[in-house]
Amino acid sequence: MRTVAVVGASLAGLSAARSLRKQGYDGRLVLIGDELHRPYDRPPLSKEFLSGTLGEAELALETDGEDLAAEWLLGVRAAGLDHTGRAVRLADGREVHADGFVIATGAAARTLPGSEGLAGVHTLRTLDDARALRDELGRGGRLVVIGGGFIGAEIASTAYALGLDVTVVEAAPTPLAGPLGETMGAIVSGLHTDHGVRLLCGVGVKGLSGDERSEMGVPPDGVWGRVDAVLLEDGRSIPADIVVVGVGARPNVEWLEGSGVALDNGVKCGADGRTSLAGVVAVGDCANWYEPRLGLHRRVEHWTGARERPDAAVATLLAGGAVEPGVPRPPYFWSDQYGVKIQFAGHAAAADSVTVEDGTADGRDVLAVYRRAGNPVAVLGMNQPRSFMRWRKQLAAATS
Amino acid sequence: MIPACRLVDLPRGEAHRLDVHPPVSVFHTDDGELFAIDDTCTHQDASLADGWLEGREVECPLHASKFDLKTGAVDAPPAKLPVRTHEVLVEDGMIYVRLSTDAPNLPPCIAARLAGGPA
Numbered sequence: 361m362r363t364v365a366v367v368g369a370s371l372a373g374l375s376a377a378r379s380l381r382k383q384g385y386d387g388r389l390v391l392i393g394d395e396l397h398r399p400y401d402r403p404p405l406s407k408e409f410l411s412g413t414l415g416e417a418e419l420a421l422e423t424d425g426e427d428l429a430a431e432w433l434l435g436v437r438a439a440g441l442d443h444t445g446r447a448v449r450l451a452d453g454r455e456v457h458a459d460g461f462v463i464a465t466g467a468a469a470r471t472l473p474g475s476e477g478l479a480g481v482h483t484l485r486t487l488d489d490a491r492a493l494r495d496e497l498g499r500g501g502r503l504v505v506i507g508g509g510f511i512g513a514e515i516a517s518t519a520y521a522l523g524l525d526v527t528v529v530e531a532a533p534t535p536l537a538g539p540l541g542e543t544m545g546a547i548v549s550g551l552h553t554d555h556g557v558r559l560l561c562g563v564g565v566k567g568l569s570g571d572e573r574s575e576m577g578v579p580p581d582g583v584w585g586r587v588d589a590v591l592l593e594d595g596r597s598i599p600a601d602i603v604v605v606g607v608g609a610r611p612n613v614e615w616l617e618g619s620g621v622a623l624d625n626g627v628k629c630g631a632d633g634r635t636s637l638a639g640v641v642a643v644g645d646c647a648n649w650y651e652p653r654l655g656l657h658r659r660v661e662h663w664t665g666a667r668e669r670p671d672a673a674v675a676t677l678l679a680g681g682a683v684e685p686g687v688p689r690p691p692y693f694w695s696d697q698y699g700v701k702i703q704f705a706g707h708a709a710a711a712d713s714v715t716v717e718d719g720t721a722d723g724r725d726v727l728a729v730y731r732r733a734g735n736p737v738a739v740l741g742m743n744q745p746r747s748f749m750r751w752r753k754q755l756a757a758a759t760s
Numbered sequence: 761m762i763p764a765c766r767l768v769d770l771p772r773g774e775a776h777r778l779d780v781h782p783p784v785s786v787f788h789t790d791d792g793e794l795f796a797i798d799d800t801c802t803h804q805d806a807s808l809a810d811g812w813l814e815g816r817e818v819e820c821p822l823h824a825s826k827f828d829l830k831t832g833a834v835d836a837p838p839a840k841l842p843v844r845t846h847e848v849l850v851e852d853g854m855i856y857v858r859l860s861t862d863a864p865n866l867p868p869c870i871a872a873r874l875a876g877g878p879a
Binding site: 378401403408413414418421423424663664667668692694701703745746748749752753 | 806807809810811812821822823824836837838840868869
């Protein structure tokens with residue numbers, strides 16, 4: 361293999377580049393990124409960076425003096441993959457020819473239809489998003505967060521600490537029921553109400569209202585005016601100076617349509633990152649890996665997956681698909697909200713029971729174990745790092 | 761030299777945290793070696809004594825950066841700086857630690873707190 365193109369220059373892409381060099385690949389290495397920034401760490405964007413505790417320099421993922429001997433093409437989006445011609449087409453017309461490809465184009469924040477061009481409405485995914493939101497939060501006021509998932513909850517927690525008046529609106533009856541299940545989702549999202557943050561559940565958002573919004577279409581400067589309220593489906597109107605839309609992310613794979621790479625909720629991958637095309641692997645948020653423990657594909661949007669899985673994908677790429685994939689560690693993620701460290705490992709959806717093994721729901725310090733047919737399949741910790749780690753190790757040992 | 765704990769009270773695979781400033785932890789590896797390093801991850805306020813001990817490495821319980829117990833070196837982000845290592849001695853069944861005189865690499869939130877700034 362003479363040239364490897366890594367498409368995507370965030371944690372998954374950088375980790376893939378590092379894995380390539382670590383595994384002895386000494387050919388040409390090209391990293392393509394649609395953002396102008398060098399790889400940076402996203403988890404602090406909703407937490408320490410947003411609150412101003414952490415600066416931009418501290419977000420850098422590369423270490424001082426790190427040299428991957430790579431060519432960096434930043435600020436340019438990939439527009440297509442030509443598998444026959446072995447090339448990535450870039451949005452500016454250039455082509456990068458390679459014999460190995462790592463797809464790591466991540467995911468993009470979902471938006472609220474009709475909110476385009478309304479000032480004061482934000483999503484949070486990139487450093488530029490975070491800069492804009494941080495500047496607005498610094499001015500204070502009333503914040504409405506649409507979506508009670510982890511990103512939304514972390515932003516609510518940060519804004520609360522900054523002194524804003526915060527409301528979280530969640531369409532489902534219980535926030536976080538998907539990743540944590542109903543019972544634990546209710547306990548974790550109880551952190552909002554503990555701190556006087558309003559939590560409105562089971563009600564959808566009808567739209568946003570803005571002070572100078574007209575029906576005449578987008579004005580020449582592209583800005584309609586400023587948001588002043590979130591309109592709910594039950595008729596209520598929640599006054600807002602700032603709105604954050606935190607309703608999930610969709611994989612950035614449109615550029616691969618027609619390339620021959622099988623797509624299904626992202627790039628469909630085996631348990632080692634291989635795709636339907638030889639010489640092409642996919643990692644990170646855009647990749648829908650086969651999960652041997654569940655017997656199905658699962659697109660995991662966790663930092664840890666973007667960090668760890670490129671090792672296996674790169675081994676597969678370099679071996680031409682000849683390696684037997686090992687069973688990866690159970691997915692793991694963490695979240696920091698209202699001073700509570702929330703950690704989760706495994707798959708909640710696989711469980712038929714959840715028991716609190718330590719701590720209490722009211723104390724917001726539970727250690728909960730999820731089981732299926734008596735066997736642990738997932739663990740949740742709130743401010744329980746030591747017991748959580750013991751259970752996480754057990755989980756990995758039991759299922760590997 | 762600071763007494764840590766008795767060797768018999770620290771089984772293999774476990775860690776013992778010393779209540780000094782900044783905290784230091786002694787690790788007893790599965791192979792029976794003893795190491796002492798600063799307990800706080802250089803990235804964020806997390807206790808490495810709560811981490812995943814494997815071989816001569818400990819993985820931060822929060823964000824999975826791995827530190828070499830012998831050298832203090834870190835293998836991967838988000839942490840970028842090494843932890844300090846300290847000398848460990850065992851005498852008459854007691855574990856002692858001789859603290860390093862180097863400056864510690866504390867995470868920004870802790871460093872700010874120690875300097876009296878906002879946490």
